[in-house]
Amino acid sequence: MLRYIIPRKKGSFVIAAFLTVAFFCIVIYHRNDRRRAKFQFPDIEKYAEELVRLPEAWNGELHRIPDYSQPREGPGEKGKPVVLPGKEAELGHADMKKWFMNVHASDKISLDRDVPDPRIQACKDIKYDYTTLPKTSVIIIFTDEAWTPLLRTVHSVINRSPPELLQEIILLDDNSKRQELQEPLDEHIKRFGGKVRLIRKHVRHGLIRAKLAGAREAIGDIIVFLDSHCEANHGWLEPIVQRISDERTAIVCPMIDSISDSTLAYHGDWSLSVGGFSWALHFTWEGLPEEELKRRTKATDYIRSPTMAGGLLAANREYFFEVGGYDEEMDIWGGENLEISFRNWMCGGSIEFIPCSHVGHIFRAGHPYNMTGRNNNKDVHGTNSKRLAEVWMDDYKRLYYMHREDLRTKDVGDLTARHELRKRLNCKSFKWFLDNIAKGKFIMDEDVLAYGALHTVVSGTRMCTDTLQRDEKMSQLLGVFHCQGKGSSPQLMSLSKEGYLRRENTCAAEENGNVRMKACSKRAQFNERWAYEKQMLRNLKSGNCLSTANLKAGDDAIVVECDENDAHQKWNFVDPAKAD
The missing domain is CATH 3.90.550.10 (Spore Coat Polysaccharide Biosynthesis Protein SpsA; Chain A)
Structure with a gap:
């Protein structure tokens, strides 16, 4: 048994100091313990297996932080590229x-x-x-x-x-x-x-x-x-x-x-x-x-x-x-x-x-590991995004379902806890977010002259403008395709009050008799403005009209001399909620 020998004259002071330090150590320990417990995320334990903390003993040399003020040589130093030669390049x-x-x-x-x-x-x-x-x-x-x-x-x-x-x-x-x-x-x-x-x-x-x-x-x-x-x-x-x-x-x-x-x-x-x-x-x-x-x-x-x-x-x-x-x-x-x-x-x-x-x-082009979720879910981005839309986007979730109609009725689990979180935190509306934070975000079906699937009907056949699955991050020609109904996302268009025929981020411009979709800009050229009169879409710069004459599904849309008697130039915007 260990004994502590304390001089009698200073005994009271030392004991008091010892007890004071011990008291504060206990308080700090329990404070940290409570702090950790307080913020444990609810129900996460149902996913947890044993968490293994590995031993820290080490008999080797400890890591030394390099002196980066000194010159360094070697592959990739200062962020330079490493170009592999010959057979090594094949391995790369x-x-x-x-x-x-x-x-x-x-x-x-x-x-x-x-x-x-x-x-x-x-x-x-x-x-x-x-x-x-x-x-x-x-x-x-x-x-x-x-x-x-x-x-x-x-x-x-x-x-x-x-x-x-x-x-x-x-x-x-x-x-x-x-x-x-x-x-x-x-x-x-x-x-x-x-x-x-x-x-x-x-x-x-x-x-x-x-x-x-x-x-x-x-x-x-x-x-x-x-x-x-x-x-x-x-x-x-x-x-x-x-x-x-x-x-x-x-x-x-x-x-x-x-x-x-x-x-x-x-x-x-x-x-x-x-x-x-x-x-x-x-x-x-x-x-x-x-x-x-x-x-x-x-x-x-x-x-x-x-x-x-x-x-x-x-x-x-x-x-x-x-x-x-x-x-x-x-x-x-x-x-x-x-x-x-x-x-x-x-x-x-x-x-x-x-x-x-x-x-x-x-930045990698893909994932080298399995991205399949629970219950063999191979669309984790879609189901995660639906949970987001249902809890936080209010009525604007309709715009998500315009892209993912297939998920509208899909069960993505219980949302009760997240709805309760939003209520408990007294959070603002998604409209507030759009009006105050994401200002300028274009809403295709609000404050526009027309919106929907843009189509012509000739001899009973409906033909819609269509992105043809082309990459909308790049400038691409607008195409035409058989109307798909249900507000098919690649076929949805808006006509803004400023006269821009557009999608979410791209605007239509006449180019050499075709229609090119390119990034919308406040400094847009006159060839990007359109008038919608008598069901015809007329380009304000050339005076020509959008047409499907002599086109088949998969062709690029064309712009020709306006003719109000030509059914190929008669366009209607069909509300996606009413499309069949």
Whole structure:
């Protein structure tokens, strides 16, 4: 038995001090314990298997942060491309099919490589008081990720984050099967001296629910989610932490730099954009609105954005759960980024981009892992998006169903908890979001001269204008096809009050006797304006009219000399709700 010998004269003082310290230790312990318990997301345990925390003992040399002020040599340094020669190039091509990235090129690059710093000098000049800023948990979800892209993500966070601000990195393994992600990974992370925690799941959760589980395990006041194929850039963390410290309800994103999937070249970017969305509920990039340009007084100011891409974001940990975390009934990946964007704006928060924070991301053309959800659901984006539409979009969900009529009656699970969340948080309407945040978003069936499936009827045959499934992100000719009924999305058109014959983001312009759909612009040319008179659509520049004369399904639409007696030039807009 240990005995403590205390001088009699100072005994009372020492005992009192000891008891005081012990009391505060107990209070802090229970406070943290309550804090963790309070914000556990409801019902997430029904998806959980054992979470394994690996031992941190390490007899080897600890990781040393490189001195990036010194010149470095080697493949990929300073973000330069890695071009493989001869047979190695063939292996790289094979990687692109398997991994949707060139793993052979990645394997030649140091895990600690340096990357170009795209920040402007004003960002570099900002001084941060680390003693007043909260600590951060960086959460990285992975499932069967390639070795070097995953570890380069971890190394970049360790190397370029102030130790005073980095509480921990949580590596959450969503049921990986590859052998190098088992014991070799266990051993590799020990060199970080306990800074990296590896949590393994024995049942696949999918990205959305895995993020929730990681956030519940975090102990930092701020949580940052990163994809498992990123590289944190110089000074990336400080401006994120500062902004969330200043504004608790802001969910913020770094500027996302591009890392080539084929050469791993790092392309820093200072062009400023905001997130948007299509009515099919896909994320889009939009130009910086004029109103936001005027609001910002400095190039270093945060940027308010209607939506975010979703892979890279940061939030106050307690606030993240207060505002609803993620919808735990969403499956795997897709739609959760728009859901949290709409929700945070409508419920009193904001979505913001931080121009002084940069993180590189490998943009892949596909997913190297299984994207099938529960009950063999192969359309997780569709079903997730329906949950979003039903809870947050009010009557505007009709615009989603114009694209996904097949999902209108599909059961996507119980929505009660999410409806109750919206009511409890006293959130605003989706119309408020459109009027105040996503200003200028074109609504095809509101405040227009005409809307619907645009068609002619000749000898009993109906022919509609049609995108012919051409990529609407690029300038394309407008086609014609047999009318499909039920408001088939590729056949829907609007005629705006300004005379633009248009779809959601593209406007029709006469071009060499055809009709070209291209991005709408406030500085549109006169050949993009149309008059709708006597059922005829006349181009204001040429005076010619839209026609289906001598066309068959799949042909490009034409513009010819107007003839009010020609049935091929008689057009009607049919309400999709009434189409058959």
